[in-house]
Amino acid sequence: MSNLVRKLDLTSLRLFVAVCQERNIARAAEREAIAPSAVSRRIAEIEHVIGQPVIHRESRGISVTPIGEAVLRHAQEVLAGIERLEAELSRYASGAKGTLRIVGHMSSIVQFLPEDLAAFKRVYPDVDIQIDEQTSSQVLRSLLESDFDLGFCNRVPGMEQVESLPYRHDRLYLAVPSRHRLARMAVVRLSDFAGESLVGLGQDASLTQLLEREAARLGASLRAKIRVSSLDALCRMVHVGLGVAVVPQHSGELYVDTLDLALIPIEEEWALRESFIVFRQRGGLTAPAAALVDFLARR
Known part of the structure; x- marks a missing residue:
């Protein structure tokens, strides 16, 4: 039974859990949209790897063996862990989690960004935000030469090198x-x-x-x-x-x-004056950066 990680795959474990929950191979196959013969084959593969039966096939369904109960318990834990991983990854993909690096000119950081970022954090509390203060010309240069995600600046020469969206007006x-x-x-x-x-x-x-x-x-x-x-x-x-x-x-x-x-x-x-949100390419924004741009556009 060595190297179970290499020999047991997630699909087989998922189908085994379905069989145990339904107490019937045919019903489990229908639930998982797969042929009953394929489900039986997957169960047989698990039994071959373990060297012990995990279910007893009966006339009206199945019963789970003691070793099958142990496999079921751990299979459920593994699948639950995968579901938690999927949920966490989806939060990253939606911009709900991650690190956002911003470089902004003094006026935006003093006047507008504190309230806007506070509102953003209420929606996306798991996004960590790092802010660097620079002049507008430096903002543009840093955005092009460093790994900042977004910049905030007034209109300055060279803005044609990046994409921009209007942010705020001030007098x-x-x-x-x-x-x-x-x-x-x-x-x-x-x-x-x-x-x-x-x-x-x-x-x-x-x-x-x-x-x-x-x-x-x-x-x-x-x-x-x-x-x-x-x-x-x-x-x-x-x-x-x-x-x-x-x-x-x-x-x-x-x-x-x-x-x-x-x-x-x-x-x-x-x-x-008008200030702008600047970034290298809209399609190349990280998920947190895209989330902030969309959030500010809605505001």
């Missing part, structure tokens, strides 16, 4: 200390604050590049005396009076009640 506001001369204005334009001391993000941030492009169109140069790496730091620098800053609306609103800030909408077309 840019000017953040100023509450006693600043611009604080009482209903709206501002770039020309209103181009001469102010500016607190900015890093040189490669998409927001920085946008502001510099728009300033160049005006024939102005921005005075960014301080550069920081986060929207939190940006707002805090404004709070202590070190300058003014351009911030996404939702990011500024997180701090307006706790810091000495006034937020003023920038009334220009460039201040309304």
